[in-house]
Amino acid sequence: MSVHRILSTKGRNVVTIGPQRTLGEAARMLAEHRIGALLVVDGVRPVSGIVSERDIVRAVAEQGPAALEAPVSRFMTEKVVTCTTRTAVNDLMEAMTNGKFRHVPVVEDGALVGIVSIGDVVKNRLAEIEAEAQAIKDYIATA
Template sequence: MTHTATVASVRESDLSTHRLEPILTIDQHETVAAAARRLADADVGSLIVLGNDRQVVGIVTERDIVTKVVARRAQAHELTVARIMTRNVVSCQMHTRLDQVRRLMTAHNVRHMPVIEDGAPLGMISVRDLLAYELQQWQTVAEQQSRILDEIERQHPEMVHWRRDTSGRVVIE
């Protein structure tokens, strides 16, 4: 039963339990060159684009700069972020479950997703963040399973038909 609850909690975790990437924004009227510098300085892959009212109006990614500016030999210091940003931002909220975030990212083919509440950005989650978080959660599940198996073996050695190999993996006999 503990195992089932643990697996369910991994599936049902939401972003409120996850540390988000810091909010990195840029004004829509800034140049693409300024956006590229900000991305490089912060070592991140995307920026949330804000409009005149400081509300989210888009997202600009490294990929946007490469495909819409560099590949077309456009002048990054002459183009504004508004010209190349993705306008229909796929976003989520703090209460969005992680499995829903993963599905949204997959369905919309995005690697960076702003977390927005009432039009204001709270942070960013990336595919890399999601993978690292889920890996950590599944490692926790594996450790709990191991403790449960150890306890069963300790309390009921006659029921055990498995052993651990030299690497610690369970082998059923």
């Protein structure tokens, strides 16, 4: 199973933000779209960073409400792990677990084509397990 299958089910919509937009704007966008992370794009690279709910909470905890007026670039994670549509879901799960992150941008041929969250991965895996269980039940019923 590859990332392509997840994207074909969930879609390829990605919510992005510019690096000079404020952390407060990022928080509003996360709430508006009901998502956990925004990809930061600068027009040069497909992904220049990622800012998550965790990043915003840490920034406010360390610097108080004034952090919400600072640019996203100050708090974003710059070293972002990406994958392609051909990446195996098991490999992606391992990378997310080992790296302790919950969102992975999908980049293909130098272009951002989607994002996969840990929720997407879990949903995909549960569907696989349910299909396997049903196949076993069907096999037993016909044996």
